[in-house]
Each structure stands twice: as C-alpha cells, then as structure tokens.
Amino acid sequence: MRNGGPRKTIGHTSCDLYGSQRRTGKVVLDGSVATSSGVVLRNWNNSAVSTPRVVVVPKNLQELIDVVKDTKYPSPLRVGGSFHSLNPCFATDGTQILMCHFAQVDIDVVTSTVTVGAAVKMIEIRNRLRPYGMQIAVAPEIGNATAGSVSCCGTKDASLGRFGSGQVSSTVIGVKLVDADGNVETITEADDPEKMRIVRSSYGLLGIIFEVTFRIEKQSILSYDYKIFDLASVPSRDKLFGGADGVLAFCLPYSNRIIAERRRAAGGQACISRFSRFKRLVRDKIWAEKASLLVTLVPYNWFFNIFDRVLVLAFRILSLLGGFAARRADSNINYKFDRIDYFDFTFWAIPVSRWEEFIPKYVTFCRDYFRETGFRASLVSSVYFINKDRKALLSFSPSEDIFTMDLADSRPNDPLWIEFNRRYDAFVSEFGARPLLNQTKQLSADIVYKTLGNDWSEFLSYHKENDPSGRFLSKYFVDLM
Numbered sequence: 001m002r003n004g005g006p007r008k009t010i011g012h013t014s015c016d017l018y019g020s021q022r023r024t025g026k027v028v029l030d031g032s033v034a035t036s037s038g039v040v041l042r043n044w045n046n047s048a049v050s051t052p053r054v055v056v057v058p059k060n061l062q063e064l065i066d067v068v069k070d071t072k073y074p075s076p077l078r079v080g081g082s083f084h085s086l087n088p089c090f091a092t093d094g095t096q097i098l099m100c101h102f103a104q105v106d107i108d109v110v111t112s113t114v115t116v117g118a119a120v121k122m123i124e125i126r127n128r129l130r131p132y133g134m135q136i137a138v139a140p141e142i143g144n145a146t147a148g149s150v151s152c153c154g155t156k157d158a159s160l161g162r163f164g165s166g167q168v169s170s171t172v173i174g175v176k177l178v179d180a181d182g183n184v185e186t187i188t189e190a191d192d193p194e195k196m197r198i199v200r201s202s203y204g205l206l207g208i209i210f211e212v213t214f215r216i217e218k219q220s221i222l223s224y225d226y227k228i229f230d231l232a233s234v235p236s237r238d239k240l241f242g243g244a245d246g247v248l249a250f251c252l253p254y255s256n257r258i259i260a261e262r263r264r265a266a267g268g269q270a271c272i273s274r275f276s277r278f279k280r281l282v283r284d285k286i287w288a289e290k291a292s293l294l295v296t297l298v299p300y301n302w303f304f305n306i307f308d309r310v311l312v313l314a315f316r317i318l319s320l321l322g323g324f325a326a327r328r329a330d331s332n333i334n335y336k337f338d339r340i341d342y343f344d345f346t347f348w349a350i351p352v353s354r355w356e357e358f359i360p361k362y363v364t365f366c367r368d369y370f371r372e373t374g375f376r377a378s379l380v381s382s383v384y385f386i387n388k389d390r391k392a393l394l395s396f397s398p399s400e401d402i403f404t405m406d407l408a409d410s411r412p413n414d415p416l417w418i419e420f421n422r423r424y425d426a427f428v429s430e431f432g433a434r435p436l437l438n439q440t441k442q443l444s445a446d447i448v449y450k451t452l453g454n455d456w457s458e459f460l461s462y463h464k465e466n467d468p469s470g471r472f473l474s475k476y477f478v479d480l481m
Contacts, residue, residue: 041091041096042083044335044337048091057098075094079098082145084149084335086441099210103120104120112215115174122146123144130327136217140331142332152206158263159385160246172200172215178208180467180469198462200393206472207472219327224263230257242260244262247384250383252380275324292410295307295379301374345408347404347435350433352385352401352403374416377417378409380408382408394455
C-alpha cells in the first residue's frame with residue numbers, strides 16, 4: 001500500500017498509468033487483460049475519473065482487433081492516453097484500453113513524414129525529430145498528449161503567420177484504426193480527404209487509432225518578446241501583435257492587464273544563445289510550474305491579487321532582458337502530475353472579429369461572479385490566436401481566425417469553480433464561440449448543439465452509420481447527444 005491505494009500486479013509487462021495509479025505505483029499487467037475491480041483512473045488533475053470493469057493492454061494489432069470484436073470486453077471501449085483531458089471524454093464503465101505497446105517511431109525525411117504508434121507523446125516526437133532538424137508544424141503546449149489523441153481530438157498552439165496552421169490534427173495526414181466491426185482501416189488525406197477531416201475530430205468514437213502519420217517540416221526558430229497592455233482601453237488585434245507572426249497572451253481580468261508574448265520567425269539557422277535558453281527555462285518554469293505552485297500553497301484571494309502583480313513584473317523583467325530565441329517546438333511542455341504543479345482550465349475559441357467587444361464583457365463577467373460569490377480564478381486566462389482551419393469537421397476555427405479565452409484555476413473540484421465554468425459556457429456561447437469536447441468544462445447537450453450546430457449533427461449521423469451498436473460510445477458523449 002502507498003498513499004492509501006493498491007498496487008495491482010498481474011504478469012510481468014509494465015504499463016505506467018497516470019492519474020491515481022501514477023501516485024500509487026505502477027499497474028503491472030500481462031500485456032492482455034486485467035479485471036479492474038476497484039481501480040479508478042483519474043486525469044492529470046483529478047477532475048475526471050474512469051471506473052472501468054476491465055483494463056486491457058494489447059501487445060499487438062491482433063490483440064487489439066480481438067478486444068474490439070470480442071464482447072467479453074464490455075462496451076464502451078475507450079482509450080486512455082496520457083490522461084491529460086480536462087473532462088471525462090476518456091472515461092468508461094466498460095473497457096479501458098491502454099496502448100502502451102504501440103510506441104514505434106519511423107521518420108522519413110525524404111517524404112517529410114513521421115509515422116508513430118498511438119502511445120507516442122508529442123514531446124517525444126519533438127525530441128526524435130530534432131537531430132534531423134525537423135518538426136511538426138504545430139507544437140501543442142501539452143507535450144504529454146499522445147499521437148493517438150491529438151489525431152482525433154483538439155488542442156492548441158498559436159498560429160505562425162497569417163496562413164500557418166494552429167490545430168495539430170491538421171498536420172495529421174494518415175491514421176490506421178480498428179473500426180467497430182474489428183476491421184483495420186487506413187485513412188489518408190491523399191486518398192479520402194473528407195473521411196480524414198471527420199476522423200480528425202472523432203474523439204475515438206469511430207475506432208481505436210493505433211498508428212498516426214504526421215506531415216513534418218524544417219524546424220523554425222522564433223524570437224520572443226513581451227508587451228503589457230491596460231485593458232481599460234482594449235488594444236486591437238493588430239496593436240496586440242505589433243507586427244509579430246504569432247501571439248500567446250496572458251489575460252488578467254481582475255487586474256485589467258494583458259501580457260502579449262509576441263513570436264517572430266527568426267529563420268531555421270538563427271542562433272540560440274545560452275542566455276536565451278536560460279530565459280526560456282525561466283519562462284516555462286513560471287508558466288508550467290511556479291504559477292500553480294504558489295497559488296496552491298497560498299490559496300487566498302488577497303494572494304491572487306499580489307500574484308497578478310508579481311507575474312506582470314516577471315514578464316517586464318524578461319522583456320527588459322531582451323526576450324529570447326527558441327525553437328518553435330520548445331512550446332511542448334512536459335507537465336508534471338504532482339498536486340503542487342497541476343491546475344485546471346477550460347477551452348473556448350471566439351471569432352477574432354468579436355475581440356474588442358468580448359474583452360470588456362469578459363472582464364465584467366469575471367468581476368461580477370467574484371462580487372456575487374467571493375470566487376476569482378487564481379491563474380491567468382490564456383489567449384492563443386489561431387488561424388482559420390477547416391481541416392477537421394468539428395474545428396474550433398472553421399469560419400475565421402479565432403482567439404481562445406481559457407479560464408484557469410488551481411482548485412479543479414471546487415464547486416464555485418465548477419459553477420463558474422457552467423456560467424462561462426452560457427456567456428461565451430453568445431459570441432459565436434466553439435468548444436473542444438476534450439478540454440471544455442461542464443459541457444451540456446444544449447451548449448454543444450448551439451455552438452457546433454450542423455457540424456455536430458453531421459458528425460452524429462456519421463457516427464451512427466459507422467458504430468450503430470455504440471461500441472465506442474461512452475456516457476459522456478451520450479449526454480452531449
């Protein structure tokens with residue numbers, strides 16, 4: 001026993017789970033199946049849980065096919081990747097599939113592709129491509145995300161340039177999956193672009209993806225600098241960018257400030273000095289670890305106000321030091337699973353055309369909730385600017401460029417945080433916003449139909465045709481239908 005949790009040991013093959021198993025030791029399986037009585041699999045910040053009757057770890061493709069076809073493995077079948085989803089999209093009371101053995105990496109510089117197993121993390125792909133001077137065109141912040149998940153779900157990175165992609169699934173040009181009948185399908189952008197478009201936002205509801213092919217390109221170097229604006233006079237999109245190729249911003253609605261991290265393409269051969277590497281490290285420590293650490297240790301409104309000022313000061317100093325240079329792929333962050341490091345957030349994408357209208361109303365929304373309940377978000381809201389992208393059916397930027405406004409807090413299960421998200425869903429949906437079904441909190445069927453509209457109805461029709469028995473259909477998705 002450790003931290004009050006059991007260590008399950010069956011056979012000899014190790015499969016390192018995240019969530020509760022991450023903290024109570026490895027669950028060791030025989031490479032096939034283990035009855036999971038009493039096992040609870042949690043996402044990285046304990047805000048969502050899965051309680052499968054069976055956990056299965058197929059060693060190869062044939063075993064995966066057998067799992068899908070054999071009804072002794074109860075429905076719904078759901079894959080658990082890195083357990084980094086922010087809601088229960090991975091959860092099941094049937095069979096949890098862990099793809100640990102699908103971990104191959106095949107780099108083809110001639111065709112500018114990398115083909116990987118579904119379990120390979122984005123940060124590992126980055127590291128494997130680096131010696132070749134190559135990268136995937138989009139570097140999602142959550143480097144823990146697995147290839148299988150990003151090929152059919154959504155996550156984000158600020159677009160670079162007016163036409164650069166912002167959705168990592170758009171760099172996926174092929175997948176192999178096992179469908180609801182146990183058949184192996186190969187789907188490629190070249191042979192069937194429409195089906196590829198549907199798969200890119202299928203959330204595992206059309207089959208178990210076991211192999212993914214990404215388009216790759218030469219690595220790019222970016223220069224980073226910072227500009228701080230007062231939200232009393234909302235800066236335009238162009239003023240926020242200041243001629244930069246891309247922007248990630250940190251919005252502080254309670255302090256009426258927004259910090260723009262401006263990113264400019266510096267060319268693949270640009271020099272990255274040791275001082276730049278140090279400043280990049282400091283930036284990532286602040287963003288990925290120290291921010292959540294401090295507000296977790298001192299969880300009080302008065303400290304959150306102080307922390308806002310400290311954060312602004314830190315980025316002012318970083319700017320005075322001249323910014324830094326870094327590879328674009330360095331945006332991948334390997335998030336830790338310790339309580340003092342994690343936080344919770346929700347995702348919404350809002351059309352850029354609503355920027356100057358939205359921001360003052362968003363500040364008012366946050367402050368009104370604080371006055372009513374005494375609750376304010378402990379962390380900054382992250383704002384990614386992402387280009388129009390129609391390469392996935394449920395794309396979050398199908399009609400025009402978007403910006404995200406992602407609430408973040410260090411108390412994932414606080415009832416006031418949960419209610420805050422419910423109200424935010426209703427508020428932001430009035431601005432033509434779109435959610436992600438794996439990263440948006442407290443979604444309801446009404447909100448999904450309102451925001452995804454005909455695209456959601458089209459996807460449901462396609463799903464019903466391809467999985468009529470609901471082999472992959474979990475309660476989370478049923479409730480959104």
